[in-house]
Amino acid sequence: MQYILSIDQGTTGTTACLVETQNFTFVGKVNKEYPQIYPKPSWVEHNLNDIWKTVEDSTRELLAKFKIDQSKIVAIGITNQRETTCAFSKTGEPLGHAIVWQDRRTIDECEKLKLNGHEENIKNKTGLTLDPYFSATKIQWLLNHNERVIQAKKNKDLCFGTIDTFLLYKLTAGMAFKTDATNASRTMLYDIHQNKWSEELLELFGVDQSELPTVEDSFHVFGKTKGCAFLPDGIPITGILGDQQAALFGQAGIRSGDLKCTYGTGAFLLLNTGSKIIKSHNGLLTTIAYRYQGSSSYALEGSCYIAGAAVQWLRDNLKLIKKSSDIEALAREVQDLEEMKHVMFLPFFAGLGSPYWNASAKAAIVGMTRDTKEKHLAFAALEGIALSITDLVEALRLETKLSIKELKVDGGAAENDLLCQLQASFAQLKIIRPKVIETTAYGAALASLVGLGHVKLDQLDQLWKVDKEFDSEKKFENYAREKKNAWKQTIQKLYF
Numbered sequence: 001m002q003y004i005l006s007i008d009q010g011t012t013g014t015t016a017c018l019v020e021t022q023n024f025t026f027v028g029k030v031n032k033e034y035p036q037i038y039p040k041p042s043w044v045e046h047n048l049n050d051i052w053k054t055v056e057d058s059t060r061e062l063l064a065k066f067k068i069d070q071s072k073i074v075a076i077g078i079t080n081q082r083e084t085t086c087a088f089s090k091t092g093e094p095l096g097h098a099i100v101w102q103d104r105r106t107i108d109e110c111e112k113l114k115l116n117g118h119e120e121n122i123k124n125k126t127g128l129t130l131d132p133y134f135s136a137t138k139i140q141w142l143l144n145h146n147e148r149v150i151q152a153k154k155n156k157d158l159c160f161g162t163i164d165t166f167l168l169y170k171l172t173a174g175m176a177f178k179t180d181a182t183n184a185s186r187t188m189l190y191d192i193h194q195n196k197w198s199e200e201l202l203e204l205f206g207v208d209q210s211e212l213p214t215v216e217d218s219f220h221v222f223g224k225t226k227g228c229a230f231l232p233d234g235i236p237i238t239g240i241l242g243d244q245q246a247a248l249f250g251q252a253g254i255r256s257g258d259l260k261c262t263y264g265t266g267a268f269l270l271l272n273t274g275s276k277i278i279k280s281h282n283g284l285l286t287t288i289a290y291r292y293q294g295s296s297s298y299a300l301e302g303s304c305y306i307a308g309a310a311v312q313w314l315r316d317n318l319k320l321i322k323k324s325s326d327i328e329a330l331a332r333e334v335q336d337l338e339e340m341k342h343v344m345f346l347p348f349f350a351g352l353g354s355p356y357w358n359a360s361a362k363a364a365i366v367g368m369t370r371d372t373k374e375k376h377l378a379f380a381a382l383e384g385i386a387l388s389i390t391d392l393v394e395a396l397r398l399e400t401k402l403s404i405k406e407l408k409v410d411g412g413a414a415e416n417d418l419l420c421q422l423q424a425s426f427a428q429l430k431i432i433r434p435k436v437i438e439t440t441a442y443g444a445a446l447a448s449l450v451g452l453g454h455v456k457l458d459q460l461d462q463l464w465k466v467d468k469e470f471d472s473e474k475k476f477e478n479y480a481r482e483k484k485n486a487w488k489q490t491i492q493k494l495y496f
Contacts, residue, residue, distance in 0.1 A: 001020055001021075001022065001072065002020065002021045002022075002072050002073075002074045003018045003019065003020050003021065003027065003068060003072050003073055003074065004018070004019045004020075004021060004073075004074065004075050004076070004077055004445040004448050004449060005017075005018065005059065005062075005073045005075075005076045005077070005231075005235075006018070006019060006076075006077045006078075006079070006441040006442070006444045006445040006448070007055055007059070007076065007077070007078050007079070007167065007444070008079050008080075008243070008246075008438070008440050008441035008444060009051060009054075009055065009078070009079070009080040009081060009163050009164075009167060010080075010081055010243065010264065010265065010440075011081045011084075011100065011101070011102070011264070011265040011266075011309075012033055012034075012036065012265055012309075012312070013031050013032055013033035013034060013054060014031070014032055014034070014051065014054035014055050014058050015029050015030070015031040015032075015058065015438070015441055016029065016030050016031075016055070016058035016059045016061075016062040017029040017062070017438060017441040017442070017445065018062060018066060018068065019442065019445035019446075019449075021074060021449065021454060024445075024446070024449070024455070024463050026436045026438065026442055026445075027066060028062070028065065028066055029062065029438060029441065030058045030059075030061045030062040030065060031058065032054040032057050032058040032061075033054070034046070034047070034050040034051060034053070034054050035047070035050060036100075037097060040105075042103070042104035042105065042107075042350075043103055043104070043105050044099075044100035044102045044103045044350070045097035045098060045099060045100060045103070046084065046097060046098040046100055047094075047097055047098075048086055048088065048094035048097070048098055048166060049094060051098070051163065051166075051167075052166075052167075052170055055167060055170075056228075056229065056230045059230050059231065060230050070231060070232050071232065073231065073235055074235070074236075074452070075235065075236050075237070075238045075239075075448045075449070075451070075452050076171070076225070076235055076236070076237045076238070076239075076448060077237075077238070077239035077240070077241075077444035077445045077446075077447050077448030077449075077451075078164050078167055078168065078237060078239070078240045078241075078444060079164075079240070079241050079242065079243050079246035079440050079441065079443065079444035079447075080162060080163040080164040080167070080183070080240075080242060080243060081100070081101060081163055081243055081265075082101060082162060082182075082183060082186040082242040082243060082244065083101035083133055083134050083135050083138075083162065083186050083187070084098050084099065084100045084101045084135075084162060084163050085098060085099050085135040085138040085139055085142070085160065085161075085162065085187075086098035086099075086160070086161060086162075086163065086165075086166050087139075087142050087146065087148075087149045087152070087158060087159065087160055088159050088161075088166060088169070089152055089157050089158070089159065090157050090159060090174065091174065092169055092170055092173075092174050095142075095146065095148040095149050095152055095158070096142065096146045096148055096149065098163065098166075099138040099141065099142070101133055101305075102265075102266075102305055102349075102350035103132065103138065103350075104132050104350065104351055104359060104360075105132065105141060106132040106137035106138060106140070106141050107132055107359045107360060109132075109137045109140060109141070110130050110131060110132055110137055110359065113130055113137075113204075114130055118130065118204065121200075122188060122201065123279070124279070125191045125192070125193070125198050125200070125201065126185070126187075126188050126189070126190060126191065126192060126198070126201070127185070127192050127277070127279070127285055127286025127287055127298075128186070128188050128285055128286075128287075129283075129285060129357050130188075131351075131353075131357060131359055132351070132359050133303070133305070133351075133353065133359075134186060134187060134188035135162065135186065135187035135188060135189070136187055136188035136189050136201065136205045136207075137188075137205070139160050139187075139189075139205060139207055140205045140206060140207075142160075143206055143207070153208075153211070156210075158211045159177060159211060159213075160207065160211050160212055161177075161179060161212070161213050162179060162183045162186070162187070162242075164179055164180070164183050164240050164242070165177065165178065165179045165183070165213045168222055168223060168237060168240070170228075171223070171225050171226075171228060171231075171237060172222075172223035172224060172225065172226050172237070173226040173227040173228075175223055175224075175226060176222050176223030176237070177213050177214065178213045178214045178215075178216050178222050178223070179213040179214075179215055179216070179240070180215070180216055180217065180218040180222075180240040180241060180242075180291065181195065181215055181216070181217065181218060181288045181290070181291035181296060182218055182240075182241050182242040182245040182287070182288050182289070182290060182291070183240070183241075183242045184197070184213075184215045184288075185287050185288040186242060186287065188201070189201045189202060189205065189207065189212070190215070192277065192286065192287070192288055192296070192298070193277065195215075195291070195296060196215070197209055197212060197215070216240075216291075217291045217292060217293065217294065218239065218240060218241050218245075218290040218291050218292065218447055218451075219238065219239050219290070219292055219447050219448075219450040219451035220238065220451050221236045221237070221238055221451065222236075222237045222238070222240060223236070223237055224236050224237070225237070236451075236452070237448075238447075238448045238449075238450075238451030238452045239444055239445070239446070239447025239448035239449070239450060239451045240444075240447070241290060241443060241444055241447050243262070243264070243440050244262055244268040244270055244301065244440075245270070245287075245288070245289055245290060245299070245443075246439075246440045246441075246443035246444045246447065247260060247262040247268075247270075247410055247411070247439045247440045247443055248260050248270045248272065248289060248299065248443070249289075249290060249443035249444075249446060249447055249460070250410070250436065250438075250439030250440060250441075250442040250443025250444075250446060251408045251410060251434065251439050251443070251464060252460040252461050252463065252464040253270070253272050253289070253408070254272065254290075254297070254457050254458075254460055255272060255274065256272055256273055256274030256275075256276070256297075257271070257272065257402075258271070258272040259271045259272070259396075259404065259406075259407060259408065260407070260408040260409070260410065260439075261389055261392075261407055261408070261409050261410075262409075262410050262411040262414075262439070262440065263307045263308060263385065263389075263409065263410070263411040263412065263413035263414045263419070264307065264308055264411040264412060264413070264440070265306075265307065265308050265309045265312075266303065266304055266305045266306055266307050266308075266309065266350075266353075267304040267307035267308075267385060267388065267389055267411075267413075268301060268302070268303050268304070269301065269302040269389060269392040269393065269396065269407075270287075270289065270299045270300070270301050271299055271300045271301075271396060271400070272289050272297060272298075272299050273289075273297075273298045273299055273300055274297055274298070275295070275296075275297065275298070276298065277298050278298070278300055278399070278400070280300060280395075280399055281399065282355055282395040282396075282398045282399045283302075283354050283355025283356060283357060283395055284300045284301060284302050284354055284355060284392075284395055284396065284399055285300070285301045285302075285303065285354065286298060286299075286300060286301075287299050287300075287301050290447075292450075292457065300396065300399060300400070301354070302353075302354040302355065302389075302391075302392030302393075302395060302396065303353040303354045304353055304354070304385075304388040304389065304392065305348070305349070305350040305351060305352075305353050306347040306348065306349050306350055306363070306388075307347070307385045307388070307389075307411075307413055308324065308385075308411070308412055308413040309347070309349065309350075310345065310347035310349070310363075310381045310384060310385060311324045311327050311381060311413065312324060313347075313349065314327065314377065314378065314381055315327075318377075320374050320377065320378065321378070324412070324413075325415070325416075327378050327381065327382065327416070328382075328416045328417065328418050328419070330374060330375050330378040331375060331378040331379040331381075331382055331418055332418060333375040333378075334375050334376060334378075334379045337476075337479045339371075339376060340376060340379055340380065340383070340479075340483075341367075341479075341482070341483075342366075342367030342369075342486075343365075343366075343367045343368060343372060343376050343377075343379075343380045344364075344365070344366050344367050344380055344383070344384065344486065344487060344490055345363075345364075345365050345377065345380035345381045345383065345384040346363060346364045346365070346366070346384060346490065346491070346494070347363055347381065347384045347385065347388065348361040348362060348363050348364070348495075349362070349363040352491075352495055354391075354392055354395065355391055355392065355395040356391075356491065356495065356496075358495045358496070361494075361495045364494060365377065365380065366490060366494075382416065382418060382419045382422055383422060383426075383483065385413065385419060386419060386422040386423040386426050386427075387426055387483070387484065387487045389423060389426075389427065390423070390426040390427040390484065391488075393407070393427045393429070394427075404429060405429055405430060406429055406430040406431070406432055407423075407427070407429050407430070407431055407432065408432045408433075408434065409423070409431055409432065409433055410433070410434060410437055410438075410439035410440070411437070411439075411440070412437070414433055414437060415433075415437055417468075417470070420433060420468075420470040421470050421473065421476075422476075423470070424470040424471055424472045424473070425472045425473055425476035425477070425480045426480050426483070426484060428472050429472070430469055430470070430471055430472075431469065431470040431471075432466055432469050433466070433467045433468045433469070433470075434464060434465060434466060434467055435465040435466070435467045436465075437467070446460060446463070
């Protein structure tokens with residue numbers, strides 16, 4: 001038996017997964033978390049050495065757990081937290097902490113760029129809203145504030161990249177300084193029409209193209225392992241996708257009209273639009289879904305920065321639950337929806353993303369009374385996630401005029417039946433959960449198989465299987481309508 005090693009490098013941890021190449025069965029996974037670093041309010045960083053250690057540790061434990069000989073790994077797929085930006089030397093040494101996608105430190109820089117009239121041009125070229133979320137202003141911040149980066153630039157010893165680039169560089173002992181088109185399309189430096197780095201935007205942000213990785217198709221041989229303590233030399237890395245694109249791919253979302261939502265640390269809705277680039281007028285983003293044989297398939301995306309992270313906050317900060325999965329049982333203690341009529345959890349710890357775009361927004365819990373209990377906060381947190389996604393679905397309906405009737409979901413939080421039921425009721429659509437809930441890692445493995453030539457794109461439909469479906473419930477109908485209206489009104493009052 002032979003296997004694909006899928007490395008899913010996420011915001012809170014790294015998951016190493018195995019997929020066997022004969023029947024494309026998901027064998028198993030090992031996850032290793034690492035610390036989040038908060039130097040100041042609204043700043044979020046990661047130690048790249050911590051990330052690399054979790055890649056090594058999760059891979060070692062995975063192979064030991066399933067008794068897999070290293071020689072049975074025929075290829076590697078990588079998927080990663082997008083927009084998170086790092087700088088390293090040509091020896092692969094980190095030049096500081098990575099600045100995480102959730103980080104808000106460049107709000108002022110974004111506002112200056114808007115005042116100077118750059119917003120529309122950036123959106124036209126990149127498909128992205130001018131926001132601290134994306135990599136360009138993070139790179140600019142490192143160039144202006146990190147002394148090691150400044151010195152490395154002078155010495156022509158500077159490499160910038162998203163996390164996939166750093167991992168690829170480390171896996172190949174510096175032989176491959178590359179990224180794929182999906183990750184490049186999230187930097188706010190990449191022209192998605194021309195499929196290349198924008199010289200105009202590089203100049204605007206002060207970046208030399210030599211400091212950025214070569215942009216490749218999502219499926220092909222990026223390089224081969226070399227000098228890794230935990231893997232033999234010569235294993236090809238044949239698939240790279242940003243995490244949300246990998247999830248779309250893992251849901252067999254390869255055709256125009258395919259739609260999915262991933263509930264991870266944040267939540268992200270992607271609609272494949274095929275070869276058509278749709279410029280959004282309703283707060284959505286235009287991005288690359290994948291690039292294959294030189295041609296890009298595009299997507300419309302709605303981004304909520306906080307989803308599962310809201311549950312983690314209840315777990316870690318308020319100590320309401322011991323583990324994230326406990327939230328469903330606690331929320332189900334709410335029997336009378338009338339108790340939830342005014343309680344709302346607005347989970348905007350890292351700003352407000354699609355479709356509103358307020359980078360300065362902060363989280364809030366409103367409508368509490370003396371009888372508000374832990375169960376109400378748990379229920380409100382799940383509602384806050386579902387209502388955030390409902391805003392994205394409604395923006396997508398407005399944008400495309402499509403009658404969206406169903407939504408494929410995945411990610412850790414999608415294992416929560418109550419969340420799925422609430423989502424179905426608020427968004428008025430059928431929620432479809434697949435058998436393989438780890439679709440991000442599975443998508444990276446499938447991308448690797450495509451890159452190897454073992455799978456064709458049109459075979460992916462055959463690999464996708466339904467686990468469970470959730471329909472809108474009549475008992476929620478009036479409540480959901482009233483709560484949606486209250487949610488929208490509260491957002492307008494608090495943030496605009």
